[in-house]
Amino acid sequence: MQIENYDVVVVGFGNAAQAAAFSAHSAGARVLVLEKAPPAKRGGNTSYSYGAQFRHVHNGIADVKPLLPHISEKEWEKIDLAAYTKDDFYADMMRVTRGKAVPELAELLVNESYPTVKWMQESGIQWEILYSAAVPDGERFRWHHGSSFIHSKDGGFGLVQMWQRVLERQGIEIRFGTAAVRLLTDEKARVCGLVAQNSDGLVEIHCKGVVLASGGFQANPAMRAQFLGSGWDLGKVRGSRYDTGDGIQMALEIGAQPFGHWGGSHATPIDADAGDYEAGFLDPANRRHRTHRYGWTLGIMVNTEGRRFIDEGEDFNAYTYAKTGAEIIKQPGSVAYQIFDAKLKEAIDRYLYQGATPIVANSIRDLAEQLEINPDVLVQTVEQFNEAVVEDRPFNEVIRDGRATQGIYPPKTNWAQKIDTPPYTAYAVASGLTFTYGGLKINTSCQVLNRLDQPIAGLYAAGELTGGFFYYNYPSGSGLMRGAVTGRIAGQNAAS
């Protein structure tokens, strides 16, 4: 077998891998990047992250200004942005993960978030203001406390392209259509290289450090059924078809420790017409017509039997969207319907239901007939819901308004308004699996740990395949942030 030599080999070509490659190169290493996908499909889940929002700590406008040097003073004057402190981010991580996130890893993510977005900007990544998360207030724009403020220019695919330009400018070698298949260890159990496969066959690559950044196992139906459970093998995957858990499996084969919430995943409501893979878009070939359907917090959501099944107003969707897909997959046929009335039209337009096929009717009974739901059941669900709405305070979608229902189950805790103004509109939604939470155990140097909790020399991990950050749920904008933070650290340490 052909043998080659590098200092650091990075497995993958998403945000985590690209950050690791640049970081390792900056620390003086000769770096090789392996991407399993062909060039047109490069970049893993990162390239499908159309929102590409990054959650980071800041003290308000003074901190975000240096990240966005091209924004004019006139534009800044229209922006209302409250500080998002380390305590806020840490509390959000602990709240949504039910206290299960590993404190050291959550702290790493929180503490390194701002230095890392600054490092990315200085490295050549351009940020933009995430206006899609803002609520317009006259001439001004306001962000919910805790919603992300920046995204990478031209979304996730733009991020992959910007990183690629950064790597190419540094002369870092990238091989597409080349998959890592096996790790090599020496007699002291140190990782000393890997075997890769391309269309010509196998090649052995020797190196001092390997960074695994090859994503979760969401595109592997066998692993989905085994670890997420029955029904998940048939679900839709929002991102790359190449994230099949290879890095996780290769590491487990040489004694790495499985860690984190292996039965948990990030899965969101998406358009029921999306395909089985690359389901983030209705037209994935052209990356057009995003499929996210995140306006349900304002209306109600029912299953094919016409019954509500979650508290739609539990919290802002940024804190509930990632767990709502799992509730939809449990429903009959794994399908649900989001229902709104005419009062919500302007708000739903803002949620960008591009390309969706709305079902519209002038009565709930007609709507039910078009949805092939038992009309008596849907009419009763809506009547019971309307009777339960307590109209003691104004509806306000910018805050958790506490406008709730009383006496029904499940309740609606915020943003409860009667569904009483025709025309009524329904959107069919399915569960879209974004990424899996279980993975490899790492320490804060991003070294992979063995089953004795000791670092495996020469082996680092970054991004989606690291366990211990997310359990049950996830605060929006943390996946890319985790990838950049861990990639930067893993690359630097692999180089040294």
Ligand SMILES: Cc1cc2nc3c(=O)[nH]c(=O)nc-3n(C[C@H](O)[C@H](O)[C@H](O)COP(=O)(O)OP(=O)(O)OC[C@H]3O[C@@H](n4cnc5c(N)ncnc54)[C@H](O)[C@@H]3O)c2cc1C
């Ligand atoms: C539709 C959608 C929207 C999203 N929006 C956001 C958002 O706004 N904000 C946010 O924070 N997160 C978002 N996410 C989640 C985010 O995309 C991921 O958390 C993040 O991109 C993971 O980065 P990564 O580098 O770890 O993995 P990936 O980007 O998935 O990269 C994995 C790479 O490894 C490669 N690979 C796999 N196996 C091998 C192998 N054997 N050998 C070599 N290469 C291999 C893949 O081809 C790919 O290049 C979104 C995801 C989707 C799908």
